[in-house]
Amino acid sequence: MNFELTDIQREIQRLCREFAAKELIPNARKWDETHAWPTDAVKKLAELSLLGVAVPEKHGGAGLDNVCYAIAMEEISRGCASTGVIMSVNNSLYCDPVSKFGTEEQKEQFLKPFASGEKLGCFGLTEPEAGSDAAAQKTVAVRRGDEYVINGSKNWITNGPKADAIVLFTMTNKEAGNKGITAFLVPTNTPGFIRAEPDKKMGISAAWSCSMFFEDMRVPAKNILGKEGEGFKVAMSTLDGGRIGIASQALGIARAALEEAVRYSGERKSFGKPIREHQAIQFMIADMATEIDAARLLVWNAALLKDKGVRHSQESAMAKLYASEMASRVANKALQVHGGMGYSKEMDAERHVRDARITEIYEGTSEIQRIVISANLLKD
């Protein structure tokens, strides 16, 4: 048993911290206020090989392990949670399934340029009436010769407005339920692929998401990812990894909130002394710091199991559940430490609360995580 980071893991941490300090922290509030897509930051992520962290080098990625990925996600999200989720979607939800289930030919077209950051990917599972319950989806793909004709819609697709391709989930056999789901790789410039305006969200405002519609959209059969009917397996395996990304994002947001609270509590005085000398503030800080460390260990534990190639659904779900709920608690306490200033847009505390809130919802709500965890716990 060894809790030390490797030299490479430390180096990634240092690199991402430096990037966050220089390019993300100074801009995050502005991007949030203006709902500006962080174009330069995403370009820089590509230069730093952070858009395909765990993808093998021969497929355009950095070829690093998932602990590196978790570390990078935490540091980037500490600087800007929106940039964090853009990165997470490209890494975990797009590149990871293409890397795991794609053919060599598919990898040339749909992985290399995305892992290297030349292009951006997104993941289309959620629909207006199907979120965590994947089998309820209504997007339909029907075979016509060498092609499939796809009709339907998806929503809340992060990176959707900017993406060059999507891992798209469809129903190819309604009667078969989960076994009737098929995943496709679809370039977003395919005729019949229509994107709506970006969603107006409470937080992570600089990470654009949108609804999309497919009208008689024709996709070659060779673009099926995995096999026909294997879509559910592709989706679940992808989400096991995606949850590590979002848990790391939550961790980064929580750390930013704690650090702000610590700083502010040293400056702001009440009753003749800095507020951090009051025990009530100290105790809040202590709980925040402890819960952040607890969450990080859960996240790294899940990442280590993913690197070993063993089943990690339960560990990913525990990391995601705990880290996301922790991030909301910590961000709220940090806002409280700031008092009235915490409610003002002049400081970052309120943004952290808004950004943290989504982590309890996307990539499987807390309720879905509890279903996954209890199913594993009670199965034998």
Next chain:
Amino acid sequence: MNLELTETQTLIRDTARKFARERVAPQARAMDREERFPTELFRELAELGLLGVNLPSKYGGAEAGVVAYALAMMEMAAADASVSVAMAVTNMCAELIHAFGTDAQREKYVTRLTLGEAVVGSFALSEPHAGSDPGALLTSAVKRGDRYVLNGSKQWITSGAHAGVMVVWARTSGTGNKGLSCFIVEGGTKGLHIGRHEDKMGLRASNTVALTFEDCEVPAENLLGKEGDGFKLAMTALDGGRIGIAAQACGVARAAMEATVSYTKDRKAFGEAVAEFQAPRFMMADMKTQLSAAELLTLRAAYLKEQKQPFTREASMAKLFASETSNRVCDKAVQLHGGYGYIDEFPVERYFRDARVQTIYEGTSEVQRLVIARETFRLIG
């Protein structure tokens, strides 16, 4: 980073698990009811190396490290928290004497503890008016020739009536944290009186007594460290002790969770097993998640101590998080057992009572939060 156990760690865990399940667990309920301290079990624990897990084999230890110690504590606590606390205190006394003792002290006393000749060890720091704040303690030690004469009283002393070797804190000069010294005192020394046995809510098979020192003479060679080192020794021991109690909390919480998983699968309500309903499942998901986090925090603190790196902050985090978690988990375990959770036919009411002290002893949750806040301000600034 690699969280797989080494062969030694696996061996110690499995040894502790087997002993805990076969020898300890079957007696746990009776020992609790009868407030019976199981003297005979400690001989066997010593034979398995579990009274000196992190001590060199030269001094009778298993030489298996701190992570292995934490794993062994988790297993023992899952069977019986009372046995585990006596085991923890004995390990802690042996480690303290080994860390600060002279060769002669090590030869004589560490071995007595690890081999079970002392039955168990006791750690006598707390007094009626000095717990988390040792600087307030009043027991005095005055040097007379080649002896120290101890006078005063101690409270909440675990295993006090059974310990063959004790470490005792007393004031040799001054006030506050300075002027405290630590002594090795043998059980049965003249002038050492065993006081009232505390009637406790939980840990009922653990012996907790008050001690009175009345002109109790201790050879000068039994001073541990130097005069005035007492505070440093206490803090060092407590940092390590917190890992032990965190591990105990993890063990009790795991037992409560496992009992709940098994009960909710058997018990039916509205025609279905309780485990099929979402509300109980969600409670169990939270129990499992928090327990996993507590175990990782505990093993991390143990790892840092083993590597001789600073671990004060991490030990406090582990102790705080694990003890609060075990109380929540045991509370939910009682809830999910319904009425059966409240009677002693089932073990969860004992787990609940045993868990309650974990947020109190070896530094209350409040003391842990002070430590963590201080360290956080130091790190983040």
